[in-house]
Amino acid sequence: xxxxxxxxxxxxxxxxxxxxxxxxxxxxxxxxxxxxxxxxxxxxxxxxxxxxxxxxxxxxxxxxxxxxxxxxxxxxxxxxxxxxxxxxxxxxxxxxxxxxxxxxxxxxxxxxxxxxxxxxxxxxxxxxxxxxxxxxxxxxxxxxxxxxxxxxxxxxxxxxxxxxxxxxxxxxxxxxxxxxxxxxxxxxxxxxxxxxxxxxxxxxxxxxxxxxxxxxxxxxxxxxxxxxxxxxxxxxxxxxxxxxxxxxxxxxxxxxxxxxxxxxxxxxxxxxxxxxxxxxxxxxxxxxxxxxxxxxxxxxxxxxxxxxxxxxxxxxxxxxxxxxx
Amino acid sequence: xxxxxxxxxxxxxxxxxxxxxxxxxxxxxxxxxxxxxxxxxxxxxxxxxxxxxxxxxxxxxxxxxxxxxxxxxxxxxxxxxxxxxxxxxxxxxxxxxxxxxxxxxxxxxxxxxxxxxxxxxxxxxxxxxxxxxxxxxxxxxxxxxxxxxxxxxxxxxxxxxxxxxxxxxxxxxxxxxxxxxxxxxxxxxxxxxxxxxxxxxxxxxxxxxxxxxxxxxxxxxxxxxxxxxxxxxxxxxxxxxxxxxxxxxxxxxxxxxxxxxxxxxxxxxxxxxxxxxxxxxxxxxxxxxxxxxxxxxxx
Numbered sequence: 001x002x003x004x005x006x007x008x009x010x011x012x013x014x015x016x017x018x019x020x021x022x023x024x025x026x027x028x029x030x031x032x033x034x035x036x037x038x039x040x041x042x043x044x045x046x047x048x049x050x051x052x053x054x055x056x057x058x059x060x061x062x063x064x065x066x067x068x069x070x071x072x073x074x075x076x077x078x079x080x081x082x083x084x085x086x087x088x089x090x091x092x093x094x095x096x097x098x099x100x101x102x103x104x105x106x107x108x109x110x111x112x113x114x115x116x117x118x119x120x121x122x123x124x125x126x127x128x129x130x131x132x133x134x135x136x137x138x139x140x141x142x143x144x145x146x147x148x149x150x151x152x153x154x155x156x157x158x159x160x161x162x163x164x165x166x167x168x169x170x171x172x173x174x175x176x177x178x179x180x181x182x183x184x185x186x187x188x189x190x191x192x193x194x195x196x197x198x199x200x201x202x203x204x205x206x207x208x209x210x211x212x213x214x215x216x217x218x219x220x221x222x223x224x225x226x227x228x229x230x231x232x233x234x235x236x237x238x239x240x241x242x243x244x245x246x247x248x249x250x251x252x253x254x255x256x257x258x259x260x261x262x263x264x265x266x267x268x269x270x271x272x273x274x275x276x277x278x279x280x281x282x283x284x285x286x287x288x289x290x291x292x293x294x295x296x297x298x299x300x301x302x303x304x305x306x307x308x309x310x311x312x313x314x315x316x317x318x319x320x321x322x323x324x325x
Numbered sequence: 326x327x328x329x330x331x332x333x334x335x336x337x338x339x340x341x342x343x344x345x346x347x348x349x350x351x352x353x354x355x356x357x358x359x360x361x362x363x364x365x366x367x368x369x370x371x372x373x374x375x376x377x378x379x380x381x382x383x384x385x386x387x388x389x390x391x392x393x394x395x396x397x398x399x400x401x402x403x404x405x406x407x408x409x410x411x412x413x414x415x416x417x418x419x420x421x422x423x424x425x426x427x428x429x430x431x432x433x434x435x436x437x438x439x440x441x442x443x444x445x446x447x448x449x450x451x452x453x454x455x456x457x458x459x460x461x462x463x464x465x466x467x468x469x470x471x472x473x474x475x476x477x478x479x480x481x482x483x484x485x486x487x488x489x490x491x492x493x494x495x496x497x498x499x500x501x502x503x504x505x506x507x508x509x510x511x512x513x514x515x516x517x518x519x520x521x522x523x524x525x526x527x528x529x530x531x532x533x534x535x536x537x538x539x540x541x542x543x544x545x546x547x548x549x550x551x552x553x554x555x556x557x558x559x560x561x562x563x564x565x566x567x568x569x570x571x572x573x574x575x576x577x578x579x580x581x582x583x584x585x586x587x588x589x590x591x592x593x594x595x596x597x598x599x600x601x602x603x604x605x606x607x608x609x610x611x612x613x614x615x616x617x618x619x620x621x622x623x624x
Contacts, residue, residue, distance in 0.1 A: 265467050
């Protein structure tokens with residue numbers, strides 16, 4: 001959710017001028033970042049804390065508390081309806097042992113892994129880099145058009161893009177079948193996982209493309225010229241000149257898109273986890289068991305597993321950012 | 326969203342690299358093949374990304390709306406279905422309510438917090454920022470849907486738009502504070518200092534100096550929030566059961582899951598209307614502020 005301090009900031013500094021007389025010298029900004037702040041406005045610690053408080057209260061109630069509460073719900077048999085709804089009982093680690101032994105859960109975990117690996121780590125990463133790399137040499141409307149299309153796929157609301165793909169893949173009158181000459185092929189039933197993987201590549205490549213575009217712009221032109229002069233092939237240039245410059249960005253990008261894809265609920269809008277749980281990634285599994293099925297305790301246990309996986313990915317990411325600074 | 330600042334640099338590299346290929350007389354057969362291959366790749370990529378979206382352009386105006394993409398027999402009749410649906414326009418209003426409400430809350434709270442965090446060394450600040458960043462990346466809507474649903478259920482806030490606004494704000498605030506603090510950090514303190522020298526009070530400085538200076542940052546956060554909320558499906562989906570209160574993202578599902586066949590005239594026109602605001606906002610921001618990429622537009 002927080003693509004805040006992405007490395008692209010380094011590649012593209014400088015503030016596009018607003019109406020204000022532009023933020024002046026960089027050296028001054030640099031001083032402030034290192035904790036040289038002085039309380040110029042004279043807020044004082046108390047008033048400053050009061051300014052921070054409203055935001056923190058909201059975050060505490062709607063982000064921190066739910067995360068902690070998950071721990072508690074996960075060890076109860078909390079249900080939405082029935083007796084357990086009124087007086088949930090402690091069941092210890094029953095929910096967790098049940099999850100580990102549950103074929104549906106393991107299947108869901110496996111599908112999520114496949115989904116993240118093929119659609120994000122490989123798909124979005126490779127296509128995003130390829131687009132950024134190829135579009136470097138292109139100027140004018142071709143570049144603008146391709147970039148706009150990729151971005152559009154990214155910014156349209158998920159409900160809309162989900163339906164667009166349902167229409168595209170429709171068995172009887174979908175455009176894809178018409179183009180491939182495969183009438184009657186129900187993609188979402190025959191190849192549900194492939195469908196949502198391709199969908200997610202289509203949906204999310206924009207971020208990788210943007211990040212790699214910025215990263216590639218930071219490769220010194222002189223090194224590229226030297227590579228051309230010594231007769232390096234395109235592939236050699238990519239491997240020996242470009243890659244060392246963007247290696248860090250590859251890692252950052254992979255972590256971020258993995259995290260987002262792992263938490264993506266959009267497949268639900270296309271397949272709702274079906275057919276027969278064949279696209280039931282973890283988020284969809286949680287929805288189906290907890291919200292639809294009412295098994296809050298069990299759903300919370302699975303949620304905690306998700307939170308822990310998120311934590312691991314996020315720690316890696318933050319560590320990477322710190323090293324970079 | 327192209328990173329404007331990087332352009333000139335890249336431009337020069339390209340012109341130099343391209344120079345030999347520019348004059349056709351010295352293009353070797355291998356280069357010709359390379360060019361053809363290159364444009365084939367570009368064409369394929371374009372087709373891949375454009376294909377699903379063509380439906381959105383052709384169908385709303387098609388006399389016989391279908392699932393396949395076809396050259397439409399132009400008509401505006403489909404928009405009548407949109408007006409006839411009792412919930413369609415209301416859901417767009419609901420989307421606006423949720424988006425604007427969340428944006429207000431996020432912008433005001435994030436502005437107050439990020440300014441203080443940037444200018445005043447509150448004890449434990451760095452730890453706090455680190456924790457915020459960590460939290461916002463791990464406690465996502467999907468991972469926290471069970472406790473959030475249960476909490477709102479116990480509080481009796483199911484079917485409350487205010488409830489949805491607060492949940493969404495809580496989720497977006499950490500990233501917003503982070504982006505905005507970065508922004509405030511780049512603004513020199515001299516503006517505030519000189520105002521202080523002239524005897525302005527704290528609140529005068531905040532109102533007349535700080536707010537105008539950080540306005541571009543506030544606008545970015547506002548648009549970022551609106552786009553996020555506008556497209557958000559999960560949170561309103563689990564928290565709003567009453568059709569009258571559902572935003573466009575959630576209502577759209579009822580157009581094609583209930584009553585058998587999807588109403589294509591309605592879905593296509595509704596989708597078009599529902600997608601226009603985000604596209605416009607994106608164009609506006611990328612033109613006006615040129616997206617410094619960091620912060621992105623979408624979570």
